[in-house]
Every structure is written in structure tokens, then in C-alpha cells.
Amino acid sequence: DAGVTQSPTHLIKTRGQHVTLRCSPISGHKSVSWYQQVLGQGPQFIFQYYEKEERGRGNFPDRFSARQFPNYSSELNVNALLLGDSALYLCASSGKNTRRHSYEQYFGPGTRLTVT
Amino acid sequence: GQQLNQSPQSMFIQEGEDVSMNCTSSSIFNTWLWYKQDPGEGPVLLIALYKAGELTSNGRLTAQFGITRKDSFLNISASIPSDVGIYFCAGPPANAGGTSYGKLTFGQGTILTVHP
Numbered sequence: 072d073a074g075v076t077q078s079p080t081h082l083i084k085t086r087g088q089h090v091t092l093r094c095s096p097i098s099g100h101k102s103v104s105w106y107q108q109v110l111g112q113g114p115q116f117i118f119q120y121y122e123k124e125e126r127g128r129g130n131f132p133d134r135f136s137a138r139q140f141p142n143y144s145s146e147l148n149v150n151a152l153l154l155g156d157s158a159l160y161l162c163a164s165s166g167k168n169t170r171r172h173s174y175e176q177y178f179g180p181g182t183r184l185t186v187t
Numbered sequence: 188g189q190q191l192n193q194s195p196q197s198m199f200i201q202e203g204e205d206v207s208m209n210c211t212s213s214s215i216f217n218t219w220l221w222y223k224q225d226p227g228e229g230p231v232l233l234i235a236l237y238k239a240g241e242l243t244s245n246g247r248l249t250a251q252f253g254i255t256r257k258d259s260f261l262n263i264s265a266s267i268p269s270d271v272g273i274y275f276c277a278g279p280p281a282n283a284g285g286t287s288y289g290k291l292t293f294g295q296g297t298i299l300t301v302h303p
Binding site: 075102104106111112113114115116119121126127129161163165173174175176177178179180181 | 191218220222227228229230231232235275277278279289290291292293294295296
């Protein structure tokens with residue numbers, strides 16, 4: 072079975088632009104989470120969506136938004152890009168149907184965003 | 188906010204040696220997860236722990252959920268070159284709920300280098 076897929080793999084944008092990153096979860100998984108990973112650090116939680124509803128939000132500005140589609144794929148949007156938004160953006164999906172086990176998240180390869 | 192501290196920050200070992208690393212928190216965690224990340228890839232889930240004192244193995248990897256619920260340990264036996272990578276501990280804080288639902292907090296990682 073295919074794992075979590077993300078597109079694009081790499082992206083270069085200019086300050087002030089906006090970007091849309093895409094994620095397809097593992098087949099059968101209904102929960103998608105987004106993380107930002109800056110070089111040398113662990114991933115930082117941005118959002119979680121389950122059944123198309125936002126279930127969790129991290130400490131990120133309103134420039135960051137996301138949504139989940141009926142097929143459980145997801146998009147992360149970032150507006151008014153700043154240099155500090157340069158990072159690896161990771162998508163993770165979870166298929167466990169109990170809250171306890173829902174934390175077992177499976178990550179995609181990420182999208183490397185560079186803002187110049 | 189919640190913080191996970193991993194030690195050591197980096198390790199340089201010879202192939203065949205055993206490895207031990209740990210993760211501590213000032214807050215209680217109800218779930219501990221260990222991930223491995225290779226360069227340019229997303230984190231891969233290695234082991235999930237759900238109960239204080241629990242000891243779980245996955246091949247040459249063994250992880251333990253600390254009795255105090257504020258720490259966890261990962262051991263790798265008979266290391267091989269493909270064990271190279273960054274190892275992250277992660278978990279949801281015990282009081283996760285509301286807007287923190289689904290959030291995983293990650294440590295800063297332990298970088299493992301294995302010399303053949």
C-alpha cells in the first residue's frame with residue numbers, strides 16, 4: 072500500500088507570496104496532521120484535521136490555514152510568506168479509531184519550502 | 188509550553204555497539220512514540236508506548252515508558268550502518284485536548300552516526 076504522499080517535493084517562493092502544499096493520507100486514514108520542521112529541530116505541530124473538521128491547532132499565525140477534502144486529502148496554505156517560513160513541511164496521517172492510538176502518526180516525505 | 192529534552196544530542200559509535208538514548212519532560216505524558224528520520228525524509232514510527240513501565244521491542248530496538256511518565260528510553264542493540272539517522276521522541280501532553288487534540292510534541296532529536 073502507498074504511504075503518505077506529498078506534493079510538491081521542493082518549492083522556492085519569494086517573500087510575500089502564498090503557497091499551497093498538498094497531502095494524500097494512507098488509504099483508509101481519516102486524520103491528517105501538518106508539521107513544520109526547521110533545520111536542526113524536531114517537527115512543530117501546525118494543524119490536525121479529522122473527517123474534514125479542524126481538531127487541533129498549534130501556535131502558528133493566521134497566515135497558516137488548511138483544509139481537508141471528502142477523500143481525506145489535505146491542503147496547507149501559507150499567505151504572505153516570510154523568510155522564516157523556510158522549512159520542511161510534513162504531513163502525517165493516522166488511521167487508528169481510538170483517541171489513544173490516534174497519536175500513532177505516519178509521515179510523508181515532506182515538502183521543502185525555501186523563501187527568498 | 189511542553190518540552191521534551193533528548194540526550195545525548197549526538198552519538199558516534201562503532202558498528203556492533205549498543206546504543207542508549209533518553210527523553211525527559213517536566214510534564215506527564217500518557218503516550219510515548221519513537222521516530223527515526225533519515226536525511227530528506229519524513230520521520231518513521233519505530234515504537235509506540237502506552238503504559239507506565241511498558242517495555243516494547245521492535246527487532247533490535249527496545250523502548251521503555253518510564254515509571255514516572257516523564258521519561259522514555261530507546262536502546263538499539265548491535266548497531267549497523269543503516270541505523271544512522273536522527274531519533275526523535277514524541278508524545279501528546281497528558282492534558283491534550285481542545286485545540287491541542289492530535290498534537291504531538293517532539294524532542295530536538297539525537298543524531299546517531301555509526302562507523303563501519
